[in-house]
């Protein structure tokens with residue numbers, strides 16, 4: 001009878017060890033992964049003036065992809081203006097966006113920011129000039145303030161409040177039980193979709209980077225939140241080079257240039273009214289309400 005309890009604990013211990021081993025295997029697999037995009041210390045910092053972005057004959061194929069996701073793309077993203085990318089699912093919009101902060105390395109062609117090849121400048125300086133607002137927002141199981149500070153660790157209370165005001169997030173934060181000190185739960189589970197979006201916009205505003213990459217969320221919001229998010233985006237993108245993957249007509253109408261993508265190619269560009277007349281692909285996207 002006395003040996004029963006120790007044997008039971010041994011069995012539990014065994015289970016804990018195996019769980020640990022399985023977890024360690026997964027972690028080491030990530031740690032041992034070879035770094036493909038290296039930051040070379042000798043590279044100079046990226047110097048930004050207007051933040052014009054240029055793609056020259058850029059092609060990219062994912063390792064596991066059958067075909068190139070982006071095919072010999074030539075593209076000028078004008079500095080301090082809004083450029084919108086539109087196209088069906090799988091057209092290559094996110095791929096183009098992911099190449100700019102060098103999340104992936106193109107197989108051929110060059111990407112230049114203010115005439116500097118992005119592979120010849122330090123990775124840290126490149127990414128410090130870019131704010132990314134993606135479809136799936138990553139928030140931490142921490143309070144509102146710390147979630148925003150993630151973009152600028154030395155931000156003052158005033159800076160945070162100001163960014164939240166511009167992002168139209170201040171008003172809902174003030175109604176939370178502990179305001180800026182309220183824990184928002186894992187991945188912001190205690191917030192609505194529109195609130196999460198506005199928090200991520202506040203984060204981008206506080207970073208104050210000259211280049212904004214915005215993957216507009218597809219999930220629909222009610223009219224009121226929609227307007228607030230649109231205002232927040234307007235404040236964020238003012239005088240910044242903005243590349244937006246647009247799903248909403250309101251965004252598209254604000255864009256200075258719209259790029260239409262299909263199967264990894266650019267099949268049209270221009271303004272909304274002009275494209276409706278000249279591009280069959282754009283007209284079809286519009287009539288099927290993809291945008």
Ligand SMILES: Nc1ncnc2c1ncn2[C@@H]1O[C@H](COP(=O)(O)OP(=O)(O)OP(=O)(O)O)[C@@H](O)[C@H]1O
Pocket residue numbers: 062063064065069087088089090091092093094095096
């Ligand atoms: N990580 C990946 N590995 C392999 N293939 C991928 C990967 N990501 C995307 N692709 C493929 O590359 C092509 C372009 O994908 P991309 O994500 O750029 O499309 P998208 O225009 O952003 O589409 P959506 O509107 O659905 O977001 C697609 O054919 C897709 O299947």
Ligand SMILES: [Mg+2]
Pocket residue numbers: 093094095
């Ligand atoms: Mg995408």
